[in-house]
Amino acid sequence: MMASSKLECTERWTFNFNTNMQALHTTSTSDLALSCQSVSKRYVRNSPFEKVNVSALEDISFEVNRGELFGIIGPDGAGKTTLFRILTTLLLADSGVVRVEGFDVVTDFRAIRNEVGYMPGRFSLYQDLTVEENLNVFAKVFNTSIEENYHLIEAIYKQLEPFKKRRAGKLSGGMKQKLALCCALIHKPRVLFLDEPTTGVDPVSRKEFWEMLKRLKAQQITILVSTPYMDEASLCDRIALLLQGRILKIDTPQNIVSQYPHELWSVSSDEMSKLLTDLRNIPAIRSGYSFGESHHITFKNKEWSMDALRAELEKLGHSSIVIKKIEASIEDCFMDLSPESKG
Amino acid sequence: MKQSLPTDIVLSAENLTKKFGSFTAVDSISFEVRKGEIFGFLGANGAGKTTAMRMLTGLSNASSGKGTVAGYDINTQSEQIKKTIGYMSQKFALYDDLKVWENIRLFAGIYGVPAKEIAPRTDRLLRQLDFEKERNTLVKSLPLGWKQKLAFSVAIFHEPSIVFLDEPTGGVDPAARRTFWEMIYQAADRGITVFVTTHYMDEAEYCNRVSIMVDGKIEALDTPGNLKKQFNAQSMDEVFHQLARKSTRKAD
Numbered sequence: 001m002m003a004s005s006k007l008e009c010t011e012r013w014t015f016n017f018n019t020n021m022q023a024l025h026t027t028s029t030s031d032l033a034l035s036c037q038s039v040s041k042r043y044v045r046n047s048p049f050e051k052v053n054v055s056a057l058e059d060i061s062f063e064v065n066r067g068e069l070f071g072i073i074g075p076d077g078a079g080k081t082t083l084f085r086i087l088t089t090l091l092l093a094d095s096g097v098v099r100v101e102g103f104d105v106v107t108d109f110r111a112i113r114n115e116v117g118y119m120p121g122r123f124s125l126y127q128d129l130t131v132e133e134n135l136n137v138f139a140k141v142f143n144t145s146i147e148e149n150y151h152l153i154e155a156i157y158k159q160l161e162p163f164k165k166r167r168a169g170k171l172s173g174g175m176k177q178k179l180a181l182c183c184a185l186i187h188k189p190r191v192l193f194l195d196e197p198t199t200g201v202d203p204v205s206r207k208e209f210w211e212m213l214k215r216l217k218a219q220q221i222t223i224l225v226s227t228p229y230m231d232e233a234s235l236c237d238r239i240a241l242l243l244q245g246r247i248l249k250i251d252t253p254q255n256i257v258s259q260y261p262h263e264l265w266s267v268s269s270d271e272m273s274k275l276l277t278d279l280r281n282i283p284a285i286r287s288g289y290s291f292g293e294s295h296h297i298t299f300k301n302k303e304w305s306m307d308a309l310r311a312e313l314e315k316l317g318h319s320s321i322v323i324k325k326i327e328a329s330i331e332d333c334f335m336d337l338s339p340e341s342k343g
Numbered sequence: 344m345k346q347s348l349p350t351d352i353v354l355s356a357e358n359l360t361k362k363f364g365s366f367t368a369v370d371s372i373s374f375e376v377r378k379g380e381i382f383g384f385l386g387a388n389g390a391g392k393t394t395a396m397r398m399l400t401g402l403s404n405a406s407s408g409k410g411t412v413a414g415y416d417i418n419t420q421s422e423q424i425k426k427t428i429g430y431m432s433q434k435f436a437l438y439d440d441l442k443v444w445e446n447i448r449l450f451a452g453i454y455g456v457p458a459k460e461i462a463p464r465t466d467r468l469l470r471q472l473d474f475e476k477e478r479n480t481l482v483k484s485l486p487l488g489w490k491q492k493l494a495f496s497v498a499i500f501h502e503p504s505i506v507f508l509d510e511p512t513g514g515v516d517p518a519a520r521r522t523f524w525e526m527i528y529q530a531a532d533r534g535i536t537v538f539v540t541t542h543y544m545d546e547a548e549y550c551n552r553v554s555i556m557v558d559g560k561i562e563a564l565d566t567p568g569n570l571k572k573q574f575n576a577q578s579m580d581e582v583f584h585q586l587a588r589k590s591t592r593k594a595d
Contacts, residue, residue, distance in 0.1 A: 075515055075519070203542060228514045231580075292546060293548040293567065334516070334517050
């Protein structure tokens with residue numbers, strides 16, 4: 001009895017899936033893995049005093065090509081998770097159209113769920129199940145087995161295998177992250193969504209994780225990954241810079257950096273804290289930001305010569321002054337593109 | 344009660360060790376931090392940073408070794424340490440459901456700021472932060488960057504000799520991250536010692552000195568400039584990678 005009803009269920013599922021596949025044939029035209037057009041989402045937040053209407057996403061549009069490693073780069077609160085939940089059919093947008101592998105996120109959500117893997121920023125594992133059990137659950141939900149797609153996860157899972165009888169809740173952060181990635185991959189998704197997989201992870205483990213992503217990309221899996229770490233931007237094929245629910249820019253990291261519109265200098269001296277104040281007090285200087293070992297500055301219009309700046313800083317009591325012309329980093333670009341810097 | 348120290352050492356650890364059963368989480372670390380210094384405490388996940396910080400902030404007892412923080416002994420005077428220091432973590436710093444002024448009032452009280460000083464100092468702080476309009480705003484509706492600025496200000500409201508910052512800038516946008524570090528500079532300029540952990544290696548460059556923990560031990564300790572020279576590296580990121588690769592304590 002149980003078995004047959006389960007079978008029926010599966011059959012119905014397959015049937016739906018097939019009709020959708022036909023729909024795909026008539027509509028899918030391109031090499032796009034994902035297209036997102038004019039997506040907006042607002043939340044109403046109830047505070048004790050008033051209802052606050054918060055805009056989480058405003059008019060978001062972008063496309064991701066098949067096999068691309070696409071990064072959504074932005075700080076906390078930029079809307080990364082909201083966007084990922086819309087793209088993975090878990091949340092409805094207020095407006096806009098999203099297609100993943102040709103399927104519409106609203107009408108074909110079942111088909112999309114078969115095609116994508118999603119690794120949320122928080123909780124995606126069953127803490128009380130072992131490593132092996134977690135992986136089995138995810139495989140069975142998608143009617144597959146660990147063996148069938150083992151080649152996809154092999155490189156990552158090998159590092160976990162010594163602990164396969166350990167409960168997920170007892171794993172370290174890095175291990176949990178690897179297991180979550182395996183679970184998101186076990187049904188051989190065509191598009192993989194990774195929401196902040198490296199947040200709070202140390203630089204060495206972050207690097208390892210990105211190396212894993214590169215290997216997955218080599219297997220033709222399209223990957224969308226979000227991160228608050230700007231230094232990870234250069235590891236993506238293309239990136240969207242996201243701030244306060246809006247996309248500031250979409251391009252390859254190289255193009256974004258090369259399109260930085262100002263001449264950028266780095267300045268350091270023996271008194272870094274005072275130097276920043278002094279630099280900002282020079283009227284010709286448009287922006288001054290600290291980058292730790294040096295400050296990065298841009299000028300308003302008429303540029304000073306380095307000698308003139310050096311002379312000015314010496315007059316203010318600085319010594320060991322080093323001034324260099326430098327190439328912008330993604331962080332320089334992000335700050336320059338932020339609305340605050342324009343105001 | 345307070346031990347008079349002849350020097351300007353605000354924090355010291357001598358062979359500080361913490362064992363959990365047969366596992367040595369912190370393995371005999373020794374170092375000192377001076378007044379007004381910005382000290383970066385770095386290490387990979389699982390290297391023992393948090394355990395070391397818990398011992399130094401009086402939250403956990405050392406298995407062996409000695410240490411002083413703000414002139415108090417970490418083995419015998421942990422209660423005084425908790426009252427004296429400032430502490431801010433990324434995960435928990437302020438009460439979301441209290442207003443801005445209520446958070447300041449609460450933490451000032453906890454840290455023993457005299458009642459009649461709290462109101463005028465709150466006014467001054469809100470003015471400095473340009474937060475006067477937000478006095479009655481619930482903390483949960485502040486943007487993250489603002490929350491972090493406020494959390495830091497609250498952590499040093501009682502003018503502690505040392506403040507511990509546990510990954511204070513995680514997830515903040517680049518501009519807010521920089522404003523935050525400028526506040527740290529200003530606090531250090533006033534003589535407040537700053538003990539900070541971070542996963543952003545560029546932030547290590549803001550520190551006067553940096554220690555890097557690997558498998559429970561401090562493997563390197565110097566100024567960022569000297570560490571880069573010593574490891575023949577262009578950036579602190581490279582220094583960190585060279586050291587952390589030596590780790591045998593695999594993520595578990």
